Amino acid sequence: MMKSTSQVAPAPNAGGLPPLPPAPVPGALANAPSLTNLPILPPSSPGDDWVIDFEEVQAYKKAKAAGVDRGIQQKNWLASEVNWKYRVGKGWRGKRVLGVGGQGIVGHWTNEGSDRDQKSVKDLAVKQVLRFGPGYKWGDGLETEARWLSMLARAKTPHIIRMYKHMFEEEGQKTFDQDWGLVQRIYLEFCAGGDLVSWMSKYINNPRNVSEDDLWFIFQCLARGLFVIHHGSEDRSTEKYMPGAELVHFDLKPENILIGDQTLDNEHRNQPPYKISDFGLASKVPIDGQDAAFLRQSEYRGTPPWFAPEQITRLGHPFASQRPWGGLFNTFINPAIRDPKYGSATNVWQIGVIMQGMMRRRRIPDWKTFTMYQSTATERLATGGKTVGMDIDIDQDLNNRSMYSRSLRNLIAECLLLTPANRPSPGELMRRTADGASRVQMSMGQILGPPLPQWQEPVVSAEWLQPNAGDPLAAAFGALEVKRRPPVKTQPVPNAPPAPTAQATTTQAGQAAQVGAAQPTATQASPARPLPANANTIRTLRVIVQTKPKYGGIVAGGHKTFALRVTPATTVVQVKDMLERQRCGIKATSMNLMAGRTLMKNFQALGEFAGVDNVRAMEY
Incomplete structure (x- = not known):
């Protein structure tokens, strides 16, 4: 079983037994070192103080070799909620598993209590990830995602997935491979509409084109979500929550765009809000001071088909040959990407790829069909360098023959500009998508009639929102404000020994x-x-x-x-x-x-x- 190692035993002697403590010496305690002189313990993360003994590993291997049906394992996990230290709550029942990944699982819980009709939140999703155990492979569990969702929850927006109860950590129930060991859970709002992949399948399989009003509406929701990630709120009058830095999602793709319930408000008009989710790979980056070494740190962060150009700038990058901006000429002789850097523009690029895929009925971009081209359709496209698109995009850009408006196609093309600084900002993207959605709605007569109420965030009890002793990140949630480190001067250290030569031995x-x-x-x-x-x-x-x-x-x-x-x-x-x-x-x-x-x-x-x-x- 899992054991805590917070108390370290004495080292064993040659016989394999721990040494006996020495006999007390009279007066020795008077000369004991002061507690203030003891070294400070390093800060720990959840999972640092846990080990798994040999018997636990053998039991895990034996259970894995038994080959229990995956469906039975998932049912057992849903039923194991009654044994969780931090339960979902009385009256809640695990209904079905929504998805299983390499490190965790997501399930749907519903409230079947007698007071269900009085609850504003009747369903939720539980996401569990293995933090440490026999089947652990990589990652920091749910710590990164929980931190950013807690931060972004202050915006009270329908376009970012909502997290309840923060993050909990405990020993798993051993119902399947990734339930052996130390697990972490977060409780999220349930999105009945599924993800954008399932939504797109009805157009890809039929086949039929996505209507322009649907594209504008989804584009607007995603733009508003991006502005929250960039600014911290949908309200432009508020101060930016991270001055001097920006948050990059790094994994924006259709699987991570969730669809909520239909709402009756001025913004959505009986349409479901589209929400950005899965911040497990999100990273805060400085606005200034990004050199080649810094770019290299995140060049593999995310899912390869949605990598931004600034992630693939090295000639030796394994995906450079598969992108239209790769190669020796576009890298050194006439660089297609000017001043590559990570930031909100990286998020804009990935949203542009998603929108281009919906417009062309492609869930995953096939980069063999893409090429670089210079458009003159707008001032930004004419002066911002090259963008990317398929042959049909280039043809429609030249001839302006398309079922979609030029304003929609141009905005997507601007999001796909290779140079990050030339792409639309999240604020401009939010404004232009709102204008486009309004034009389509007016042309279809959808905004006639009395005004509808504004969107209101669901009201939940305080215990669903406040950190508590069971949350290992509770102390960290209040310390997420960005603290910019002043540049470290590279002055020589006084009395420092000279740097050794490169002729080192190992x-x-x-x-x-x-x-x-x-x-x-x-x-x-x-x-x-x-x-x-x-x-x-x-x-x-x-x-x-x-x-x-x-x-x-x-x-x-x-x-x-x-x-x-x-x-x-x-x-x-x-x-x-x-x-x-x-x-x-x-x-x-x-x-x-x-x-x-x-x-x-x-x-x-x-x-x-x-x-x-x-x-x-x-x-x-």
């Missing part, structure tokens, strides 16, 4: 190799927490590199130990690059660094892992 475990100290620059990503005052202090980081056997065992795996000269401002990706340059046996792009049981992310600085002097490097 040895087997127990020996160390000196490598050059990594000097931080002002272009590195801001960490989640401020760096300590001694950000330039050089220290030694011991890295144990574990390599896998290759070529059927011809090249044996093993362990090597490196001693790196680093500072608290050195980022994880810099450590990976240093190890790769020293020929550690693992490429930086295929390397995971672990501080204890915490996965160290590329953009994090070593100063965020206080007290950590030893880390492990593994190949994935």
